Amino acid sequence: MTPVPLRVAFAGTPDFAVPSLEALLESDVELTTVYTQPDRPAGRGRKLRASPVKTLALHHGLTVRQPVSLGTEAPTLQAEKIDLIVVVAYGLILPRAMLEVPRLGCVNVHASILPRWRGAAPIQRAIEAGDRRTGVTLMQMDEGLDTGPILAVADTLIGESENSQSLHDRLAVLGARTLRPLLAQLSRTPVPAIPQVQEGACYAQQLTRAQAWLDWHEPPDVLERRIRAFNPWPIARSQLDGMDYLMRHARLGPPGNWAEPGVVVAANDDVLQIQAGGGTLELLELQRPGGKALDTRTFLNGHSIEPGSMFMAPGPPDAHR
Template sequence: MTHPLRVIFAGTPDFAAASLSALLDSDHQVVAVYTQPDRPAGRGRKLTPSPVKALAFEHELPVHQPRTLKDTSAQAELAALDADIMVVVAYGLLLPQAVLDIPPRGCLNVHASLLPRWRGAAPIQRAIEAGDTESGVTIMQMDAGLDTGPMLLTRRTPITASTTGGELHDRLAALGGEAIVAALDALAGPGLTAMPQPETGVTYAAKLSKAEAELDFTQPAARLAARIRAFNPWPVAWTLLGTEPLRLWLAEPGNRRDDDPAAPPGTLLPADVDALRVACGPGGGDVLRVTQAQLPGGRALAARDLLNARGERFAAGTCLGQIDTSTEETRP
């Protein structure tokens, strides 16, 4: 490394805090932190700082929380920090071209996918939902497009048949911290070669919503299991059990048994000792094994414990997902 870089860091959630923590442990100097304004949180709706702001305060770093970076005054304030480079990780604010042009070494982004696959808002969950077997982080030189800039460095990690959204989030957050430090070390020394993103293989990771977390049991078991894992811990896949929401936290494809009756999608089949079994797929020919679920007012439990405590709620022949429009308020 020729000399450490002066860094402006911009980020907001836990995922970004992992990169800030890694930078603080590096030889580079974080001169200021930008993060979203405090938001109401909890039952009392008390204004709460972002994880990045909390970490910045721990290290006595200057914190800026503009509502926009389009104002010339905000841009002048950023320019006055005299940083070499800006690192952006899940910041949540659009950086106009005028801001991208301020740091002499440009603006780098830590993106939670192997670009150009899964540009956009929810790359971690969409990768699992789609059945990808690999994910990773990309350090990208930012431009005016949506995750379209040239790539400087990547780190890869596998997605297994049991990986959840939360597990992959944590793994990629740590990888992102390692990768951004490695990228800055290289830029401060011999340099890195920026590679344009391939024109083929582009996919977009649309923002998650609670509405799409409602399960459609006409889909194949493998697709349902992947969605359940992807949406764990948010927004959490769900269906209706009677008139109440049943949240499904973990599931896997299962096999039909000789004693399974023909049943339409969404019908509970005779349970295993450790799993609820749901007919699914076209015509109900597939089986989904639900190994962790949550009833209203309770916590997520292993299916074995749910069956021991509330087995009558999960009797074979019970149909999930029959929506009573008069009880819309029961939806999570």
């Protein structure tokens, strides 16, 4: 006897969710509805732009719902007799009434090994903290913030020079790859979920532009990780002579204190060396707002930076712009 396919709804919005939606499209499930955030103004013209998930869903002729609030969505899902909801970077919290609709519950694909880095920015915070490993967790959702019991985990090493974009792309694929066998298993039998331990739990605070300003009193390894963590957004930055400089890639320079923190120790050829706390940092890729990201040699050919000048954070009036 042929098993009846699971009736599944999907909720996701950004690029990170696209591989998981593709995994559902390629699986033996009946994808009934796709939830995604409302279209948002984007680009210089501020025209409404559909989310990557909506674009893919419409390409495959799927039903798309974009409610501003989920408070009245439970009856719609009940009428569709949903077995499962898969949630990946959706952007709205599912209310209890919605969590209770599917008979198999709601499964979330989260970009960390829970309970470490619950919350909005697990990829960036893992790099910033210097974690050696990270991964994805598939959990049974509850009313807490990433606190539900765990259904599956897959881990991966974080590369020494990896930034948030490259890790984001790898974890998106890893999440989809981990979701496929779970869907197959759920279609046959219930999957036991393991409660999260509280030891090691921490919160991945949302990123802001204000956090992107570098404090040159910090050690160079801390600054180097922050530059990678904040690439491609909000992009680590500092000011020199009142002008903003965006810093996309760096490496550790020679140790030692040669000048005050923030002072340019060397600026020639492909070397732009800045004094930090207890060592130096060599900037490898820079950008002026509105300009292109350039390697150091190309950047210095078009922008004069003199040894002895000082990078610093802006004053309080501009610190949160």
